Amino acid sequence: MPKGFPLEQCHAVITGASSGLGAEFARQLAPGAEVLVLVARRADALEAVKMELSGTRTKVLCCVSDLATEAGRSDLIAFLGAHEVRPNLLINNAGLGDYGSFASSSAEKTRTQIELNITALTMLTHAVLPLLQTPGGIVNVSSLASTLPMPELAVYAASKAYVTSFSEALAIELAPKGITVSCVCPGPTPTNFSKTAKRADGGDTNRDGQGLLRIPPSQVVGEALGALRAGRACVFPGVGVAIAGRVFRLMPRGLLRWVLRRRASKV
Numbered sequence: 246m247p248k249g250f251p252l253e254q255c256h257a258v259i260t261g262a263s264s265g266l267g268a269e270f271a272r273q274l275a276p277g278a279e280v281l282v283l284v285a286r287r288a289d290a291l292e293a294v295k296m297e298l299s300g301t302r303t304k305v306l307c308c309v310s311d312l313a314t315e316a317g318r319s320d321l322i323a324f325l326g327a328h329e330v331r332p333n334l335l336i337n338n339a340g341l342g343d344y345g346s347f348a349s350s351s352a353e354k355t356r357t358q359i360e361l362n363i364t365a366l367t368m369l370t371h372a373v374l375p376l377l378q379t380p381g382g383i384v385n386v387s388s389l390a391s392t393l394p395m396p397e398l399a400v401y402a403a404s405k406a407y408v409t410s411f412s413e414a415l416a417i418e419l420a421p422k423g424i425t426v427s428c429v430c431p432g433p434t435p436t437n438f439s440k441t442a443k444r445a446d447g448g449d450t451n452r453d454g455q456g457l458l459r460i461p462p463s464q465v466v467g468e469a470l471g472a473l474r475a476g477r478a479c480v481f482p483g484v485g486v487a488i489a490g491r492v493f494r495l496m497p498r499g500l501l502r503w504v505l506r507r508r509a510s511k512v
């Protein structure tokens with residue numbers, strides 16, 4: 246059983262590395278990493294992150310790819326082969342939300358959420374596993390939302406429940422092979438997430454109580470990497486989020502639905 250993944254001299258693939266938590270994973274790994282492969286759709290934003298890291302001795306490669314498509318996922322695997330990258334760390338971070346009711350959601354955005362949050366995370370893990378050097382590590386970015394059925398964010402919360410469950414199972418399956426899997430469940434974190442999750446009509450989510458849970462991306466990523474290093478299967482970064490995660494997971498489902506119904510009726 247691995248006792249955790251040593252981060253030094255890692256060869257890491259980071260999805261969604263053009264902003265927010267993904268860019269922060271790159272910043273925190275860069276001082277000790279050998280190779281970082283940054284993946285996202287926006288080439289200019291990826292290059293900006295690469296520029297930021299130019300003071301380190303890490304080799305940084307940018308792979309422009311739409312991971313919500315099968316072609317984009319295949320391109321990433323081909324990119325790793327073409328550049329002879331032998332990863333020992335995969336950070337499945339790319340993800341997206343959608344604020345508003347399910348009935349009024351666009352079918353296209355709903356499909357993209359499922360493709361990115363669930364299919365890409367699963368199939369990339371499947372494709373990278375045969376390439377993963379050991380000792381190896383996988384970080385899957387889930388959410389505090391994975392512990393709740395969330396009205397007005399229903400598909401997102403359900404997709405993250407999948408990520409947490411999948412990750413905890415993989416952590417057990419892969420431990421004997423020398424691969425540490427850690428799932429990180431952040432609460433509300435200031436990134437581009439809300440901007441992307443908002444709909445064209447400007448509808449927003451209910452932010453009551455979020456101030457108590459909000460912590461900066463640097464803390465979220467620091468705790469995620471600490472969990473990977475320590476071999477912890479699941480981490481809820483920040484004291485408030487850790488308590489909320491524990492409470493939501495222990496609450497009877499009927500009571501949880503009652504609380505969520507009351508909250509929804511206030512909007």
Ligand SMILES: NC(=O)c1ccc[n+]([C@@H]2O[C@H](COP(=O)([O-])OP(=O)(O)OC[C@H]3O[C@@H](n4cnc5c(N)ncnc54)[C@H](OP(=O)(O)O)[C@@H]3O)[C@@H](O)[C@H]2O)c1
Nearest residue numbers: 261263264265266285286287312340388433434436437438
């Ligand atoms: N911020 C929060 O409050 C919060 C809370 C809990 C969990 N999370 C999770 O944290 C992860 C990172 O999100 P974030 O908060 O850092 O938001 P963000 O700043 O919007 O970052 C999302 C990243 O995903 C990339 N991405 C989006 N669609 C993609 C696609 N089709 N193919 C490839 N890359 C794609 C984006 O890059 P491009 O646009 O360049 O493609 C960007 O780099 C997500 O999984 C999110 O669910 C966030």
